[in-house]
Amino acid sequence: MVRIYVMATCPDCTYIEEQVxxxxxxxxxxxxxxxxxxxxxxxLRDTHPALSGARRSGAVGIPCFVLDDGTVTLxxxxxxxxxxxxxxxxxxxxxxxxx
Numbered sequence: 798m799v800r801i802y803v804m805a806t807c808p809d810c811t812y813i814e815e816q817v818x819x820x821x822x823x824x825x826x827x828x829x830x831x832x833x834x835x836x837x838x839x840x841l842r843d844t845h846p847a848l849s850g851a852r853r854s855g856a857v858g859i860p861c862f863v864l865d866d867g868t869v870t871l872x873x874x875x876x877x878x879x880x881x882x883x884x885x886x887x888x889x890x891x892x893x894x895x896x
Contacts, residue, residue, distance in 0.1 A: 798822060799876045802838045802861040804829045810860045812881035813873055823876075828859070845869050 801817070803810035803825055817823035828835045842848045842858045847869040851858035862876040863869050873880045 798824050799865060800824045800826055800863040801876070802826050802828055802834075802841075802859055802863075804857070804859055807857070807859055809881050813860045813878055816873075816878050841869065847871070 799822060801813060801823055803814060805811070805827060806829070814825055817825065826834050826838070828838045838859075838861065841861070841863075842851065848858045848861070848871070850856075851871065858871060860873065861869065861871060862873070864876060868875070870876070
């Protein structure tokens with residue numbers, strides 16, 4: 798099962814959530830719903846090399862995908878999903894480029 802860390806106010810996350818609705822191969826973990834989920838994500842974000850770019854750029858690093866084999870990635874395509882098209886809808890970064 799692919800675990801996906803998301804937040805309800807993130808447009809990239811909601812785009813991903815729509816793709817996996819009803820698919821038991823994916824588990825959505827909303828980091829805004831409970832502090833234990835936020836802490837688990839922050840631990841991953843603050844220590845995993847796959848998220849070093851997000852840390853450096855000041856991005857949150859969501860949606861974040863933890864694949865069946867333990868691989869951590871920020872690429873929806875690595876999890877068999879599609880990225881939100883650039884320029885489609887709102888963005889949560891101050892520069893308007895994503896989350």
